[in-house]
Amino acid sequence: MTQLVEKQAAQIEKQTLQIEKLEKRVNELERQLGQNSNNSSKPPSSDGLRKPTNLRQSGGKKGAPKGHDGHTLRLSPSPLILFIACPIACLITVEAWVFIPSLEMIFTLG
Known part of the structure; x- marks a missing residue:
């Protein structure tokens, strides 16, 4: 019975080391996945096909300000x-x- 417990304890220890190793590998791969040309020394061409997010905020009205006198090109009455x-x-x-x-x-x- 004690041999079985020792064997299981050794197997648990081996599995614990394997889990720690795999967790480190997953963390490293997730860190690499989060890198792009903005937060690393990678070139922009390595970013892939995803569009970059637009940091500019849309807003403001287009055109002339309110109350502005417009100028329209009129047709000549006698060309x-x-x-x-x-x-x-x-x-x-x-x-x-x-x-x-x-x-x-x-x-x-x-």
């Missing part, structure tokens, strides 16, 4: 030059357009 832009294919039908004699027509080929 001096009329620009007509059309692809080359539409120039075939130019004869069908109605020309206004008082305006100079300039064609830009696109």
Whole structure:
């Protein structure tokens, strides 16, 4: 009976040492897993495909402040030059357009 108890005590001691060794290994691997380029000397390319968290806070309204007078570009009531832009294919039908004699027509080929 005492031999059995001694054998079991030796086995428990061996298992305890194995558990301690494995716990140290798990702790080391968890520490390595927590490393990235921000908290170690690793390059950013080793961080993997996970997107970095954005540290900037969104906020603030966009655009001009309240009460600001806007400026809008108005159309001229009597333009001096009329620009007509059309692809080359539409120039075939130019004869069908109605020309206004008082305006100079300039064609830009696109």
